[in-house]
Amino acid sequence: MTPQRPTATLAKHLQTDLFRALCDPTRAEVLRRLAGARRPQTVTEIAHCCGVHISGVSRHLAVLRRAGVVHAVREGRQVRYQLDCENVARTLRGLADAL
Amino acid sequence: MTPQRPTATLAKHLQTDLFRALCDPTRAEVLRRLAGARRPQTVTEIAHCCGVHISGVSRHLAVLRRAGVVHAVREGRQVRYQLDCENVARTLRGLADAL
DNA sequence: TCATTACTTGCATGTTTGCGCAAACGTGCT
DNA sequence: AGCACGTTTGCGCAAACATGCAAGTAATGA
Numbered sequence A, B: 001m002t003p004q005r006p007t008a009t010l011a012k013h014l015q016t017d018l019f020r021a022l023c024d025p026t027r028a029e030v031l032r033r034l035a036g037a038r039r040p041q042t043v044t045e046i047a048h049c050c051g052v053h054i055s056g057v058s059r060h061l062a063v064l065r066r067a068g069v070v071h072a073v074r075e076g077r078q079v080r081y082q083l084d085c086e087n088v089a090r091t092l093r094g095l096a097d098a099l
Numbered sequence C: 001t002c003a004t005t006a007c008t009t010g011c012a013t014g015t016t017t018g019c020g021c022a023a024a025c026g027t028g029c030t
Numbered sequence D: 001a002g003c004a005c006g007t008t009t010g011c012g013c014a015a016a017c018a019t020g021c022a023a024g025t026a027a028t029g030a
Helices: A006-013 A016-022 A025-036 A043-049 A054-066 A085-098 B006-013 B016-022 B025-036 B043-049 B054-066 B085-098
Strands: A070-075 A078-083 B070-075 B078-083
Touching (some): A025 A043, A025 A078, A043 A054, A043 A078, A054 A078, A085 B085, B006 B085, B016 B025, B043 B078, B054 B070
Antiparallel strands (some): B070 B078
């Protein structure tokens, strides 16, 4: 590891992709649901709590998945989504430290 | 302090306002500039580095200021903007811990 | 007071984003 | 194969957003 100047470190950690994923109220609602549930949730289950059509929830979950916030596991016909706490927390701490 | 269940803690820390401010590439560019400079920057100085009209930069800075990411100090005719690292880092760590 | 500089704000415009609906896709069951 | 169920995706629409220009405000100096 070569030591980096603070600016370079910050630039590396200041990626907008994650924030783009977290900036929507509905997606925040989804995340709260996932965090509060004791097991991975299906799209339909999530759609029940936030007043949005299932197709919309599916899209939101795709955004979160691409950003590495959640990951999906197929289970028969349904897909269960789960928070990737480790990954998100690591990124946030990285940025906090860079500041 | 009353102990809180993880969900409640997360709900409190999962505010979209901050992420909304951080999710724009131009604003990220502005923040990099502010972090790299050794003293608070004027709107004109910031506008030079990111290829956006001064009025746009001014707007972006207003968004960042409302979100508590930067704060402004008037200095004669110019306004110097500075990162509020403490505040942002505290919020990010709070969320990371809640996860 | 008038001119100049630095920043902010109203307005118009093009782009992005979230949304519901309907069709398509994938999976399991008979 | 045919069907039902759960999820994803194409499409169109309306609201939100970023941007440049021009007008407005604030501060400094002649």
